[in-house]
Amino acid sequence: xxxxxxxxxxxxxxxxxxxxxxxxxxxxxxxxxxxxxxxxxxxxxxxxxxxxxxxxxxxxxxxxxxxxxxxxxxxxxxxxxxxxxxxxxxxxxxxxxxxxxxxxxxxxxxxxxxxx
Numbered sequence: 001x002x003x004x005x006x007x008x009x010x011x012x013x014x015x016x017x018x019x020x021x022x023x024x025x026x027x028x029x030x031x032x033x034x035x036x037x038x039x040x041x042x043x044x045x046x047x048x049x050x051x052x053x054x055x056x057x058x059x060x061x062x063x064x065x066x067x068x069x070x071x072x073x074x075x076x077x078x079x080x081x082x083x084x085x086x087x088x089x090x091x092x093x094x095x096x097x098x099x100x101x102x103x104x105x106x107x108x109x110x111x112x113x114x115x116x
Contacts, residue, residue, distance in 0.1 A: 005039050007042045012038060020045060024052040043079070043086040050090060059090060061110070062101040071116050074099035084116040 002017040008013050018026060020092055023038070027049075038056075040046055046059055061077060061112070065071075070078035077099050087110055097110035 008039055020048050024049065024054055027054050043083045047086045047090060056095060058096045059099060061099050073113050075101055077101065081116045
């Protein structure tokens, strides 16, 4: 999985794979004024980080494929009703959420997605 994350990151960025707990500790102990990209597999991980104090103003969702209980919401991105509720909670906390699979392509705002 770490290799997949490295391939997904822009060239020149350091890629570190950690547990949620270690990520929170690392980000709290080593604040950086630079922009930080955090790649996660599930929306609930973003919510766990946010609730642990790792706040962010924007979240991009992309490449979450179809599966049991998931509904397609944008191109190759599908979410379940549970994932919708997690994203809605982050949006209610002020996080701007967009769906975009490839940088530079047209995106869709989460706020424009009907409830699932």
